[in-house]
Amino acid sequence: MKNYREHTHGFSLLELLIVVALTLVLGSIALPNMVTVISDAKLLGGGTNLSGLFQSCRMLAVKQNRTMTTRFTVQGNGPVAYVKPASDSTGLSSTDTQVQLGSPLRRMTTFTEPGAPTPLTSAMLGFTPQAGDASFNSRGMPCAYSSGICTTAGFAYYFKDDRTSGRSKWMSVSISPAGRIKRWVWGGTTWGD
Numbered sequence: 001m002k003n004y005r006e007h008t009h010g011f012s013l014l015e016l017l018i019v020v021a022l023t024l025v026l027g028s029i030a031l032p033n034m035v036t037v038i039s040d041a042k043l044l045g046g047g048t049n050l051s052g053l054f055q056s057c058r059m060l061a062v063k064q065n066r067t068m069t070t071r072f073t074v075q076g077n078g079p080v081a082y083v084k085p086a087s088d089s090t091g092l093s094s095t096d097t098q099v100q101l102g103s104p105l106r107r108m109t110t111f112t113e114p115g116a117p118t119p120l121t122s123a124m125l126g127f128t129p130q131a132g133d134a135s136f137n138s139r140g141m142p143c144a145y146s147s148g149i150c151t152t153a154g155f156a157y158y159f160k161d162d163r164t165s166g167r168s169k170w171m172s173v174s175i176s177p178a179g180r181i182k183r184w185v186w187g188g189t190t191w192g193d
Helices: 013-064
Strands: 068-075 078-085 098-100 105-108 142-146 149-152 154-161 170-175 181-186
Touching: 013 068, 013 078, 013 098, 013 105, 013 154, 013 170, 013 181, 078 105
Parallel strands: none
Antiparallel strands: 068 078, 078 098, 105 154, 142 149, 154 170, 170 181
8 A cells, every 4th residue: 555645745736726716805805994994093093193283282382381373284195284383374394393194184174075074063062163273372272363362262173084995084173162172083974082
């Protein structure tokens, strides 16, 4: 009798093809889910970064004993938020406190696109939000700065991610007149935490 162990080294071509086919099937199922998870993480990370920048703006205002403002601009990698003294109207400089909100996020001010959410309501927020740049006075309270006067106000900012696959998602960051900063996520029918 021959010893069959001598002739069975490695994998057969059929076994190798079955493993490759299974890997391709599992990869085609998992890849879209991975893209969605990564896009969701970028969206939430942008909201967290913006919330942190608002806190930094508040701390700088108190520390420097003057009104500081958070402004927005767009660069090659998407929207950027940065902090300047309220009276300084120059653009972004490398010395400004800033955060990259990340691509493919876009700051949105209108809600006319198909699938767009309804804006946060005064009933949900507890205040009527302003749309301009958020400032913080020397006591750390949020306000709307204009010509040297900073009137107490609350704000809401909206961002949409333009993901390459699946449906786009929306995120918002609000600042109450009392200074509470909150991140919101549109769940398809309502805003939630």
